[in-house]
Amino acid sequence: MTSEPAHMNPARSFQGLILTLQRYWAEQGCVILQPYDMEMGAGTFHPATTLRALGPRPWRAAYAQPSRRPKDGRYGENPNRLQHYYQFQVILKPNPPDIQDLYVKSLEAIGIDTALHDIRFVEDDWESPTLGAWGLGWECWCDGMEVSQFTYFQQVAGFECSPVAGELTYGLERLAMYLQGVESIYDLNFNGLEGDRKVTYGEIFKQAEQEFSRHNFEYADTEMLFRHFRDAEAACRKYLADGEPKEGANDNRHLMALPAYDQAIKASHVFNLLDARGVISVTERQSYILRVRELAKACGAAWLRTEGGGEVA
Amino acid sequence: MPDLLLELFSEEIPARMQRRAAEDLLRLVTDALVERGFVYEGTKAYATPRRLALHIVGLPVKGQDVREERKGPRVGAPEAAVQGFLKSAGLSSLDEATIVTDPKKGEFYVALIERPGRATEDVLAEIIPAIIRTFPWPKSMRSGAASTEAGALRWVRPLKSILCTFGPETEEPEVVRFSVDGIASGDVTHGHRFMAPGAIKVRRFDDYAPSLERARVVLDANRRRDIILHDAKDLAFAQGLELVEDEGLLEEVAGLVEWPVVLMGSFDEAFLEIPPEVIRTTIRANQKCFVLRQPDSLPLEGRARVGVSAPDSSAVGSRTPTSNSSPQGGGEPVALSNKFLLVSNLVASDGGATIIGGNERVVRARLSDAKFFWETDQKVRLEDRLEKLKSIVFHEKLGTQYERVERIAALAKELAPIVGADPDLAERAARLAKADLVAEMVGEFPELQGLMGRYYATLQGEHPSVAAAAEEHYKPLGPSDRVPSDPVSVAVALADKIDTLVGFWAIDEKPTGSKDPYALRRAALGVIWLALENELRFELYGACASALRILTAQGRAGEDDPVKAELILLDLVQGFFFDRLEVSLRDRGVRHDLINAVNGAILSWLWDDLFMIVRRVEALGRFLDTDDGANLLTGYRRAANILRIEEKKDGRAYADAPNRQIIEERGAPEEKRLMATLEQAAEQSREYVKAEDFEGAMRALSALRTPVDDFFDKVTVNAEDSELRENRLRLLNAIRETMHNVADFSRIAG
Structure with missing residues (x-):
């Protein structure tokens, strides 16, 4: 690590932060995945978390996931809010007994000295109505700032997690702002370089925030989205129906849980866009959430009947 | 005698659960011990974010010996019965049993079971794991590889280790050996997560607490509270400031640290433009920090500072509130300081500078948000927000918040003259009262609803009463809450509550048992307190009928059928409201039977005037305390008893008025006098009741005392002459009727 160039320092570089976390969790035996290639509201939707949390097979993965929250767009004007941001997601199944220590060490790895900073675990139970999932855990505080969420998954897609997985979600922008000591997301140094070669977060994403805010709130084609x-x-x-084993086959495994789940992810994101456009009334809202949850549950059930879900032929 | 030390060490326990968990642990362990015949000298339980601990002092090393005789079957009973007896008594053959002869039952077997007291350690090793496995956490979870097993341990967060020692002071205590889900009990604990994470070997409580203290853990939550409060006040004092005390926050923060370190941060003075309640709520909710104020400034509650000139009070309407106890714009602002106090869990190597810096950053970001909300909210007038209420469903069957506001406004306007408010002002106030629900600030901090409405209403130049009603119409929220007195606030508060009650009654969603999801009991009590405190004269039934009419007119819910509508209203007013009135009067120490007696007397013309009822109850109570009252009650009872017996015997009622002619021609003098007094008392008491002079009505009744006493002394009711008898019974009935006009004396206890 000592040979690493200064611009890779997680306290100076946004990408340095991501790379450091990846490296740290790789050392802990995680597979380092790349972001899932679909729009989603949180890293939890990635099949590497939602589906892999189900079933008996051990699983350790970490990845950065772009998260889209259409409603959180602020036309690039709010220094703290974005409709597209990054989460760094870690899932350890079953959760190892020292998962809290591993988490604290990951903070040390990115330069947070626990002799100087006040790290706290404050009750925060997690529930995702659209995923039919819940767990108990904390928001992790560093000097009064929430920098991560820590959850012991108890249920996903309506199924008990067995074994229980531990999920860590780092809010990367917020963490980086603190490490770099900047007051606006857009001022984050993305590549850690200085002078001409410095690239800021704003240079990369500000235009996108403006354009997508317009899109999300004003122009997204609602008729098309409903469709x-x-x-x-x-x-x-x-x-889900097509993936059922053919009649008479003596193999009960489901054959298309993953493609079906992709569609559930899509439905969820489309719902978020419609919600941002303000075309879903309060009463309808509940029923849309319920419809997505039914999809997620059915996909979870199918997944449990696949090899990844632990079913053997 | 020996001591028990038990510590359950886990990952961070939610602050709100710690105190209760420590109490539960103490209760469960001591109950289990007592149940097994153990006594102890003292006990105390502790909780920190990472541990529950229990110390039991003076527990004997073994339980008491038990001698028990168990009766068996008779001699010569069938083999199956004998075998069952041997098995249950733990005997190998009948030789070990004795034979007892009973004169009635003959000879039968008795087993003498002697059990020596069990070693306390063994008992502890049995009860503690069972308690851990069934611990009553409000929420609990499985974790780790063991979570796949059926019956896996559920704890609030992963349980890491168990310390359990037992032994006398003079000797080395023993570890009480047991294990739960692979966690074996031992004699080791750990200190502060960051400052002293190493293992600590523990013998007993006497060294446990000091060792933890050295390892930067204050075991006792009350001590942590005291430290925080003391240090906070000291730091504030050093800056010439005062701590804005906050009991709930103090308790929570004491549950978030094992080693409290209070530090002071500050924010830009420019943020002090934001209302102080908002600053406090923001800093408290997000940061769990305390705010500070300039000395001698008033407490935050009940004050509303407005940063602009006083609103234009000549805007609408004509009435000036008679007793507006809440402050308005232009008053002296609450002098909040731009300093705040945070409680960290670390003695940092830089003296806390980094921690303060981090917290200041977050406070700054939060206050920037709040300031943004405060400023943008002011750009939209409250009336222009109403449209948005159309998209918020209040209740599926009762429509949107918008429809609800329409109803409340119509009702408030109707009720306004009753409470002495200007109808237009009341209507306007009701129309704006819920508009802040869609303001950004309230979206972020729902607990600021009402208060923000008041600020924004004041800023947009509403009449002070209209602005006040935005906040006050939610009140009173409980018996200790302030009851609004501004007529406009009262009108809107009544309309809001009555509309809610009538609405839920109309769709038949009444509270049942402990379930009252829409807080309807609180709403009814609110109406009662508003009426009593303000000495309001209004017909509750009529107000509820108006609310139902308004609701029905909206076409969503309600009741068109007048008969059904009356049933709904009667159930609400006579049933629910009366129960609530009873409860609230009882809480004030008013006799239950007197309330019933008064209610009984007015059933005929609808129970509908709260304040009058209370006055009547009070007058009745005073009357019964007098000699006349007490004697008349005795006479009344005598009359009622005779009537009851005779009516039952004859199978008929004597409800007709007495025949004056018979009395004049053949009646005893006492009878004549009673008749004359009764006629006078009946007329007078009726007049007094009509004029609501209840003291007068009671006085009128007291004239009956002597004639009634004399009548019973001298006159035989059950006369030989059947005509005389019937007439005398009618006379008794007339006593009863006359008195019932004032109160149903049969319901008075005694």
Whole structure:
């Protein structure tokens, strides 16, 4: 590590922060995945977390996931809020007994000295109505700032997690702002270099924030989105049905849990866009959430009947 | 005698659960010991974010010996019965049993079971794991590889280790050996997560607590509270400031640290433009920090500072509130300081500078958000926010918040004259009262609802009463809450609560048992307190009927059928409200039977005037305390008893008025006098009741005392002459009727 150039320092470089976390969790035996190639509201939706949390097979993975929260867009004007940001996600299944220590050491790895900083675990139970999931845990504080969420998954897609997985989610931008000591996300140094070669977060993403805020709040084609929601829902159901083993086959395994789940992810994101456009009333809102949850549950059930879900032929 | 030390060391326990968990641990362990015949000298339980600990002093080393005789079957009973007896008594053959002869039952077997007291350690090793496995956490979880097993341990967060020692002071205590889900009990604990994470070997409580203290853990939550409070006050004092005390926050923060270190941070003075309640709520909710104020400034509660000139009070309407106890714009602002106190869990190597810097950053970001909300909210007038209420469903069957506001406004306008408010002002106040629900600030901090409405209403130049009503119409929220007195606030508060009650009654969603999800009991009590405190005269039934009419007119819910509508209203007013009135009067020490007696007397013309009822109850109570009252009650009872017996015997009622002619021609003098007094008392008491002079009504009744006493002394009711008898019974009935006009004396206990 000593030979690493200064611009890789997680306290100076946004990408240095991501790379340091990846390296740290790789050392802990995690597979380092790349972001899932679909729009989603949080890293938890990645099949590497949602689906892999189900079933008996041990699993350790870490990845950065772009997260889209259409409603959080602020046209690039709010220094703390984005409609597209990064989460760093770690899942350890079953959770090792020293998972809290591993987490604290990851903070040390990115330069947070525990003799100087006040690290605290404050009750914060997690529930995802759209995923039919819940767990107990904390928000992790560093000097009064929430820098991560820590959850022991108890249920996903309506199924008990067995074994229980530990999930860590780092809010990368917020963490980086603290480490770099900047007051606006857009001022983050992305590549850690100085002078001409310095690239800021704003240079990369500010335009996107402005354009997508316009899109999310004003122009997203709602008729098309309603259609996409219905299509994704129907496709999910179709693939779930199509993936059932042929009659008479003496293998009960499901054959298309993953493609079906992709459609559930899509439905969820489309719903978020419709919600941002303000075209879903309060009462309808509940029923849309319920529809996505039904998809997620059905996908979870199918996943449990795949090899990844622990089913053997 | 020996001591027990038990520590359950875990990952961070939610602050709100710690105190209760320590109490539960103490209760469960001591109950289990007592149940097994153990006594102890003293006990205390402790909780920190990472541990529950229990110390039991003076527990004997072994339990008491038990001698028990168990009766068996008779001699010569069937083999199956004998075998069952041997098995249950733990005997190998009948030779070990004795034979007892009973004169009635003959000879039968008796087993003498002698059990020596068990070693306390063994008992502890049995009960503690069972308690851990069934511990009553409000929420608990499985974790780790063991979570796949059926019956896996559930704890609030992963349980890491168990320390359990037992032994006398003079000797080396023993570890009480047991294990739960692979965690074996031992004699080791750990100190502060960061400052002293190493293992600590423990013998007993006497060295446990000091060792933890050295390892930067204050075991006792009350001590942590005291330290925080003391240090906070000291730091504030050093700056010439005062701590804004906050009991709930103190308790929570004491549950978030094992080693409290209070530090002071500050924020830009420019943020002091934001209302102080907002600053406090922001810093408290997000940061769990305390705010500070300039000395001698008033407490935050009940004050509303407005940063602009006093609103234009000539805007609308004509009435000036008679007793507006809450302050308005232009008053002296609450002098909050730009300093705040945070409680950290670390003695940092830089003296806390980094921690303070980090917290200041977050406070700054939060206050920037709050300032943004405060400023943007002011750009939209409250009336322009109403449209947004259309998209918020209040209740599926009762419509949106918008529809609800329409109803409340209509009702407030109707009720306004009753409470002495200007109808237009009341309507306007009701229309704006819920508008802040869609303000950004309230979206972020729901607990600021009402207060923000008041600020924004004041800033947009509303009449002070309209602004006050935005905050006050939610009140009173409980018996200790302030009851609004500004007529406009009262009108809106009544309309809000009555609309809610009538609405839920109309859709038949009443509270049942402990379930009252819409806080309808609180709403009814609110109406009662508003009426009593303000000495309001209004017909509750009529107000509820108006609310139902308004609701029905909206076409969503309600009741068109007048008969059904009356049933709904009667159930609400006569049933629910009366129960609530009873409860609230009882809480004030008013006799339950007197309330019933008064209620009984007015059933006929609808129970509908709260304040009048209370006055009547009070007058009745005073009357019964007098000689006349007590004697008349005795006479009343005598009359009622005779009537009851005779009516039952004859199978008929004597409800007709007495025949004056018979009395005049053949009646005893006492009878004549009673008749004359009764006629006078009946008329007078009726007049007094009509004029709501209850003291007068009681006085009128007291004239009956002597004639009634004389009547019973001298006159035989059950006369030979059946005509006379019937007439005398009618006379008794007339006594009863006359008195019932004032109160149903049959319901008075005694």
